[in-house]
Amino acid sequence: MAKNLLKGFKHFSLTIEDDIAWLKIDVKGEAANVINPEVVTELDNACDEVAKLSVKGMILCSGKSTGFIAGADVKKFREITDPEEAKAFIQAGHTACQKLEDLSIPTVAMVEGFCMGGGLEVALSCDYIIVDDAPSTKLSLPEVKLGIHPGFGGTVRSIRKIGVLQAMPMMLTGKNILPRQAKKMGLADMCVPIRQLRSSAIQLVLRKPAKKQAPKSAKLLEMGPMRKVVAMQMRKQVSSKAIQEHYPAPYALINLWETHGSAGNEMYAAEAESVLQLGMTDTARNLARVFFLQNRLKSLGDKNLFTPKHVHVIGGGVMGGDIAAWCAMQGMKVTIQDISTDALGRVMGRATKGFKRRYRKDKFRIMQAQDNLNPDLHGHGIKSADVIIEAIYENLEAKQSIFKDVEAKAKKDAIIATNTSSIPLNDIAKVMKKPQRLVGLHFFNPVFKMPLLEIIYTPKKTNATVIKQAQSFGAHIGKLPLPVKSSPGFLINRILMPYILEGVTAQQEGIPVSVVDKAAVDYGMPMGPLELADTVGLDICLHVGKILADTVGVTLPNTLDSEVAAGKLGKKSGEGFYQWKNGKKQKTNDNDWSGDMQQLQNRLIDKLTNESQKCLDEGIVEDADLLDAGVIFGTGFAPFRGGPMNALNEAN
Numbered sequence: 001m002a003k004n005l006l007k008g009f010k011h012f013s014l015t016i017e018d019d020i021a022w023l024k025i026d027v028k029g030e031a032a033n034v035i036n037p038e039v040v041t042e043l044d045n046a047c048d049e050v051a052k053l054s055v056k057g058m059i060l061c062s063g064k065s066t067g068f069i070a071g072a073d074v075k076k077f078r079e080i081t082d083p084e085e086a087k088a089f090i091q092a093g094h095t096a097c098q099k100l101e102d103l104s105i106p107t108v109a110m111v112e113g114f115c116m117g118g119g120l121e122v123a124l125s126c127d128y129i130i131v132d133d134a135p136s137t138k139l140s141l142p143e144v145k146l147g148i149h150p151g152f153g154g155t156v157r158s159i160r161k162i163g164v165l166q167a168m169p170m171m172l173t174g175k176n177i178l179p180r181q182a183k184k185m186g187l188a189d190m191c192v193p194i195r196q197l198r199s200s201a202i203q204l205v206l207r208k209p210a211k212k213q214a215p216k217s218a219k220l221l222e223m224g225p226m227r228k229v230v231a232m233q234m235r236k237q238v239s240s241k242a243i244q245e246h247y248p249a250p251y252a253l254i255n256l257w258e259t260h261g262s263a264g265n266e267m268y269a270a271e272a273e274s275v276l277q278l279g280m281t282d283t284a285r286n287l288a289r290v291f292f293l294q295n296r297l298k299s300l301g302d303k304n305l306f307t308p309k310h311v312h313v314i315g316g317g318v319m320g321g322d323i324a325a326w327c328a329m330q331g332m333k334v335t336i337q338d339i340s341t342d343a344l345g346r347v348m349g350r351a352t353k354g355f356k357r358r359y360r361k362d363k364f365r366i367m368q369a370q371d372n373l374n375p376d377l378h379g380h381g382i383k384s385a386d387v388i389i390e391a392i393y394e395n396l397e398a399k400q401s402i403f404k405d406v407e408a409k410a411k412k413d414a415i416i417a418t419n420t421s422s423i424p425l426n427d428i429a430k431v432m433k434k435p436q437r438l439v440g441l442h443f444f445n446p447v448f449k450m451p452l453l454e455i456i457y458t459p460k461k462t463n464a465t466v467i468k469q470a471q472s473f474g475a476h477i478g479k480l481p482l483p484v485k486s487s488p489g490f491l492i493n494r495i496l497m498p499y500i501l502e503g504v505t506a507q508q509e510g511i512p513v514s515v516v517d518k519a520a521v522d523y524g525m526p527m528g529p530l531e532l533a534d535t536v537g538l539d540i541c542l543h544v545g546k547i548l549a550d551t552v553g554v555t556l557p558n559t560l561d562s563e564v565a566a567g568k569l570g571k572k573s574g575e576g577f578y579q580w581k582n583g584k585k586q587k588t589n590d591n592d593w594s595g596d597m598q599q600l601q602n603r604l605i606d607k608l609t610n611e612s613q614k615c616l617d618e619g620i621v622e623d624a625d626l627l628d629a630g631v632i633f634g635t636g637f638a639p640f641r642g643g644p645m646n647a648l649n650e651a652n
Contacts, residue, residue: 026063069119163218301475503529524638
């Protein structure tokens with residue numbers, strides 16, 4: 001075993017093998033490598049030690065099985081309340097990364113698994129980045145999701161390496177970049193199978209190829225006049241997604257580049273100051289809250305508790321088909337059952353389109369997902385499935401008939417679940433010999449985008465182990481599991497419906513459709529209540545609305561009945577509150593209204609927050625944090641406000 005040359009270091013080790021230095025990061029006491037002030041100090045000192053060595057090069061790698069570096073330790077960063085202390089941390093990060101970049105020997109960041117935020121900024125400080133080609137490996141600069149932007153020199157180094165037209169979208173959206181995409185765009189220098197990762201990293205050190213830099217055409221965009229034009233276009237694109245008042249970070253990032261470009265020390269200094277200012281905003285504080293809420297939901301799903309390999313889905317409609325396709329993409333064997341071969345054919349066709357969108361030109365992964373998904377007209381898969389999910393239309397008798405049959409055929413330890421959006425679990429389970437086995441797995445449309453999975457249970461009846469296993473299943477398929485007490489509308493539909501119905505009522509009173517929706521969007525909602533109603537389907541809204549009117553006392557406006565009776569169902573029929581063409585909402589000119597927009601906004605949002613409070617009082621979920629998490633990840637509720645309960649508290 002090679003000797004560790006770093007004495008007194010907690011988080012780094014340094015060894016020499018065949019004249020190559022290996023600097024390994026393994027942050028003590030953490031499941032994943034994160035960056036905090038102590039880690040930054042050690043990186044700085046480790047670079048000093050490497051500089052003293054007479055070696056052919058250095059490879060920076062991770063000692064964790066969970067990935068390279070997950071980025072800054074958000075919890076520790078949040079605990080820094082003194083601006084001077086925060087500034088010192090950012091500047092220390094700049095210094096350490098610059099020392100890494102300035103090493104006179106070839107340096108390679110060997111990335112296996114995630115490489116995010118500050119982790120990617122550290123990797124960009126190396127001469128080369130090599131990644132393994134596993135789907136679990138992802139590179140990103142997601143700081144904008146925390147209300148800031150890269151702060152360890154990443155705004156400069158990313159643009160220098162891949163050009164502003166590729167680097168800025170990465171930073172402005174925070175999206176994950178998969179390994180082959182990273183290689184194609186020049187972010188990674190090599191992309192190889194995991195078995196070749198170590199040997200290929202060594203070869204990079206020995207061959208010392210020319211370092212990748214943005215092409216000359218990209219550098220032309222940094223010249224004065226062109227920079228202003230590009231910055232203007234970027235602001236236009238960002239403004240279609242986020243209002244500066246709500247999300248200042250992307251605008252600050254664009255201003256930073258427009259003012260300084262990616263050359264010289266001025267950009268580094270300005271980057272540090274900009275991050276410091278953004279970190280003190282309410283948006284950053286609330287987005288950090290959302291980050292921890294997301295982690296809490298993730299922690300509810302223990303993957304070690306349950307290992308699902310075969311999922312059987314009953315129902316080949318939009319939801320059933322998409323649930324089946326999503327599970328197939330996670331590597332599970334999936335059988336999908338429907339009474340019609342035509343329906344199954346449509347499901348397979350739609351699923352394949354989804355696979356192609358997801359994996360683009362990666363034919364191998366598309367074929368893998370296709371192979372995992374199999375039609376099952378007669379339900380033979382029930383007997384061998386680990387998870388059985390019913391996803392037919394909302395009819396109690398039909399569901400009861402299915403579960404009576406499923407219970408008789410299913411394995412003793414299989415999860416038996418319904419995707420019902422409104423029918424109480426207790427009613428469905430009445431026909432079962434062991435009703436405690438039934439659990440709700442309520443997915444949200446579109447399944448490919450919405451991260452939340454409501455785990456519906458009946459208090460004092462649903463088996464506790466079944467609930468935990470259902471949460472585990474949610475984690476296995478990449479969803480955020482939220483335990484929700486079975487009650488009319490559960491949590492998300494219960495909270496959303498009064499908001500939607502208030503929008504319908506406002507339109508019924510003569511307020512233009514676009515004005516109603518603008519009031520909600522200006523608050524920070526992803527879409528207004530009327531566009532949401534069209535997207536969900538007016539018939540679905542009417543169905544759920546009637547249930548809630550009978551049970552929790554919401555008021556149902558007449559407009560819904562008349563629209564549905566006229567066949568105007570929203571997006572799926574081409575007409576609802578809006579006209580729809582090829583699935584896209586058509587623009588309207590009905591924006592002439594002289595009323596009080598603030599009053600209208602309050603009226604809509606109050607319905608949502610008031611219903612949230614009622615759900616909390618009734619114990620639909622365990623606490624206010626879980627409620628906020630559910631509403632944010634299940635509806636897209638203005639993340640910068642930290643959730644409806646948080647918004648209520650701040651307003652009071």
